[in-house]
Amino acid sequence: LPICGFIVVGSLPEQFFPPADRDQVNIELELNAHASLAETRQTIETIRQVVMEHPQVKGIEWFLGESAPQFYYNIVAKRENASNYAQALVQLNTAEGGEALIHELQRQLDQKVPHSRVLVRQLEQGPPFDAPIEVRLFGPDLHQLSESGDELRTILSQTTNVLHHKAELADPLPKLTLKIDEEQARLAGLDHAEISHQLNAALEGSLGGSILEETEELPVRIRVPQARRGSINEIASLQLISSIKTADGQPQFVPLTAIAEVKMSSEVAAISHFNGERMNEVQAYLKAGVLPAEALAEFQAKLKQAGFELPPGYRLEWGGEASKRDDAIGNLLANVGVLMVLMVATLVLSFASFRVAALVGTVGILSIGLGLGMLWLFGFPFGFMAIVGSMGLAGVAINDAIVVLAELRANPEARKGNRVVVRDVVLRSTRHVVATSLTTVAGFAPLVIAGGGFWPPLAITIAGGVGGATLLALYYIPSAYILVMCRQCPLRATATEPVEADRETTLFEKLKDRLPVLR
Template sequence: MRDLIQGPPVAAPVEIRLVGPDLDVLRALGDQARALMADLPLVTQVRSGVTGGAPQLRFEIDETAARLLGLNVTDIAAQLQAALVGVTGGSMVEGTDQMPIRVRLTDAVQGEISAMADLPILMPNAAELSAQGLYPAVPLSELARPVVEAAESVITRRNGERVNTVQAYIVPGVLPEEALQSVLASLEAAGFETPAGYRIELGGDSDARSDTIGNLLASVGLIVTLTIATIALTFNSFRLTAVALIVCVLSAGLSMLALAVMQFPFGINAIIGVIGSIGVSINAAIIILTGLKGNARAAMGDTEAMAQVVTGSSRHIISTTITTFGGFLPLILAGGGFWPPFAVAIAGGVLLSAVVSFYFVPPMFALLYARRQKSQDASQTGTLTDAPRPLAAQ
């Protein structure tokens, strides 16, 4: 199967949304779902939106002791910022780029809590103390107490509700829908359930594809109605309209058959191509039906006349089919994941529907229209023959 690199962009191919009011419950549910999804062979990496906070180091400053030394919280924070994050001390030029040089303490100091607690904090009168030969600083441990705690996790919301999104990334060559079904089966087998007030929603490729298809099909009802009305007004016959609509359905099926033969997934681009192939493919059926209806002998069901009409129409149909197929052939041969499914759906549907039009439309015309037309003419002829003759004058 070819890689699915088409359709709407998504953050992750497979997403499970856990929706509910309490963050702790959402975090626990997300951890459970993440553990189950990570054990699947199709999944390479799993992450969740609401997790336990990362460990962080916080210093509780004794403001009374700091004030006795003439320091305040802002001064201590600024000195820690300069020591740990660094201060820009200059710049260097490399090629055409000018890069700043930042000076800070080594990683050995930043990696040890005891070393950070012993960082020197300069006194406000450090210059005077140095001139007197005194040490102008005190260790941070004299002014603050280190505290290791968990950072607060980010609260994610969707449509005004708290949500924990568990995202799964899959191995190359696997369709997101296949991976999603595997994930749902794993959750069901493990007995994963949400408590009252919480629910599971599907996101990722499945949700994005459903929204896109819904937008595409939103106006299908109006388009189908206008198409039926146009064809009915063209032929002035509901029977011939039904034949043309059957060709539309067959054209869509043949487009999907071409996608299956070429092993392209039925993605968004393929759906657009199938819809486009229907409008192009119906032209062959309209040309043949118009020619058959316009020929008096063919309209009566004369097979020889019908064959002549179809043969005469074949030149226009074949030329249109070849030019359409040839126009999309470069897109098919170019490769990639975006244009080939679209081009295969249209070109394959047009090419195969032309064959269907030649072998399907004439028999259906003879069955639904010509036979009825012939019976009507026979009925009218019989009525004229059986009419009473006027009495001869005596």
């Protein structure tokens, strides 16, 4: 059975960071990089109406232009002063049916606001990451990075359960450019610095004072109306003040079109760097309840099938859930070597025997296989909590083996390999071993009964392993003790004393007599 447990663990789905069992949902809204606050606010009102139509929703709070405050430990505020972004916290009446509601909201919002990227996301356990699947492309040329990112997005769009995807270099910003006629500008008495200063004052505004509202001082910015700032034709008709005065000393106005050609162009919204290297990060968001490891495996298979390759001088790096998972496992296993040395040293010094310490160690290893087998039997994925449970199980499961071995070593006849005496010693230890194991299993039962995705994998792993370790202590330890410790003992084959007929009963029959629950 322990070996079967190690075999089936390869077929378990991987979910290192399960969703949180909370009655809250996180919504993120992102429009095009050039979207205004007014457009974002209008989209928010549309989303609010759709969300509040569901009776399961108790309320919704929006944060416009910035991330929400940190209301959960791994929700990190990472956006501010972003006119195209908003985040909402949706409060539900109950946590039951949350995943079904998320699927329904996502479907409705994708239809209602197709011009934006809306993510209805579950709150999850584990370290924070922006997207479940992240691919980082590094290289010197932005154009090549953008093209490679577009190729990855095309393949992501063909991957099952991928909801939305984006690339940092794929969302350009509109840019107003001026081609200045140098001769006309000189005749008008304007240079580049003066033209730039007057346009900035007209479009962005200049501070003209402040007003006091209760205890807060608010700046007053003066600029041309929004209607004139939002049209390229209106901008081209702006009047600039020339440094040349009229005959009566009045300022002279010059239209912008008289000294420059106004046109629109685009530029990259942001150029990201990672460890000093230019980077284009491609992110993919998955449907609620989908395991990131499965989606990532499918995406990697499609990448290989499509023959995706980067030019020389460019490289690819994985981020997202996979990167955080590797970091978490690395941190978890960092001190395993030291703990193993301390455990082995404690056992060897306690029993003054390497062979006895090895017997106890095999029980700890075999119990992990039993715990993983129970994880497979109950249908839970293999993840971070299962690993924690396995590490804790190795230390808890050896207690029964230590009790039985201590009793065997304390009896002189058992140390000689007398099977009858060994059997009696084990029977005397059975009550203590079974009682401690049952209390341990019962202690983890509430975590399993409560359900959810966080605690049950840990509880199932420890409870199943401890229950199996009891059988190992009662059956495997006595047999292995005789084989390992009495190889040269003449009593290995037969007992030294005659065996009465009433003592020829099997160990299982003795257990049945002592434990009514086994009858």
